[in-house]
Amino acid sequence: MKYLILIHSNPQPWGHPTGDYLAAHQELPEDLRKRLNADFEQVLTELQANGELISGEALGAPSAARLYRWQDGAPLATDGPYSEAKEHLAGFFLIDVESRSRAEEVAVKFSGPGETVELRPLMWPGGDDQ
């Protein structure tokens, strides 16, 4: 089963890993920060070694985005960001795992203060006829 893990964040200034640029993350006690980072590194290594990680990418700043909206019958291009929301899509990981519970076990390790982690199932082109 494939899942997309989306990291919504707002690092100031924009940068990766996002935790290094988030006040809420900076304020954590040093040992907790270390543990969170180590947990993340460990789950990423594990995903890769197990053949569960398909891909993952960090995204550029939302202000660097180019937006295309349909207006008067034609696309109109403007510069980003896409939304004025507090958080923006900062990066994603595409995984292929045995079950939803495994996906949840992985996604929870991606969470940290000051950001939202979103776990979304991918649609697939099959089904059963029961």
Next chain:
Amino acid sequence: MATTSSRPAGTGLPTLADVWRREAPHVLGALLRRYGDLADCEDAVQDAAEAAAAQWSAGGLPDDPRAWLIRVASRRLIDRFRADSARSRREALDAARQGNDPAIAPAADEVPHPEVDDTLRLLFLCCHPVLSRPSQVALSLRAVAGLNVEQIAAAYLVPARTMTQRLSRARTALRQAGARFEMPSPPELPARVAAVLDVCHLVFTEGYARTSGETLLDASLAEEAIRLTRQVHAALPDHAEVSGALALMLLTHARSPARTDAAGDLVPLAEQDRSRWRRDMIDEGVALLETTLPRGHVGRYQLQAAIAAVHAEAGSYEHTDWLQISVLYDMLGRTAPGPTVTLNHAVAAAMAHSPAVGLAMLDPLRTDPAMRRHHRLYAVRAHLLELDGDPTGAADEYRLAARLTASLPEQRYLNRRLARLENPSR
């Protein structure tokens, strides 16, 4: 099969592929019997396959392709060991070679069917309990079915790199666990056979559930699963659950020509054109069941196959013997209880008795943590509410089911049902 001499020069490769897929588990088995380590042996067998591709297409097939492949693979394996500086590996090799004739022959304690046993032992190794299900599946398709990494990756819609990782992790785990190419001990055997059947069935359902053309060259995953299960059946002809699993796959696969429409959309069982079902597969599945069921112990695969056989014998969805299906699901619920069994049992009971009976059976599932967010619970509830004359309630459940499913064809189907309820004139 055509011989190379009957083909024009330079078109020997399809023959090579046929030979390769037939011989791969036996060549690997012969190496494993002597050298033990799956990762090393698979690498050597792969080297031999490449050598065969180069030499056979030019010079034609050797008289005994299996002996040729074993000879070349053994030589490659020994070369690899020699190049390996790790002392422990050399020692292991020396130990393995002591007392073994270089001509690879089955050991004296082996049962009289080395061919079928090789396949079975290889499946036992690939379905070893230290591995996760997806790893067991990938390894079985690679080592036993002889598919290459690209084919397996394409079948599971993941990049080849991801599949390579999965396979190498699985081989390392087998090495670390000290897993061996041998028959499990009698007390272990039932659980190990069950694991092999579950893996074969998982490959089958994955293949069967596919509606778009994710085929592996000329063979689909469902057909690979049937091929693997046939091999298990050949090795264990008297094992009732092996026969049951094979019968289940045949009886289910028989429906495949009718389960998608011209646009590639899923056709539910109720609406399938049954004249398109594969009669040959149904006959074979029913015959398997008829020899197996009277023998006594009835496991979950035999019961599921029996249910599929009742569907196969019905002229239409309405003329199905729902009472018999309901009784069989009741037995299945006691043999192998689970929410999916309850769901299907509820549908059968609704058809045999009344929608209200089915709906009542579903109630406990609405608080089941595994089912609460599962689309099938709501799809079945929607269907039964519709039958019960509650279009508003049915529409709510169709909406929820369509939102929860990760299957594109099912989502299209559920949205169609919803649209029909909301706008009956369409």
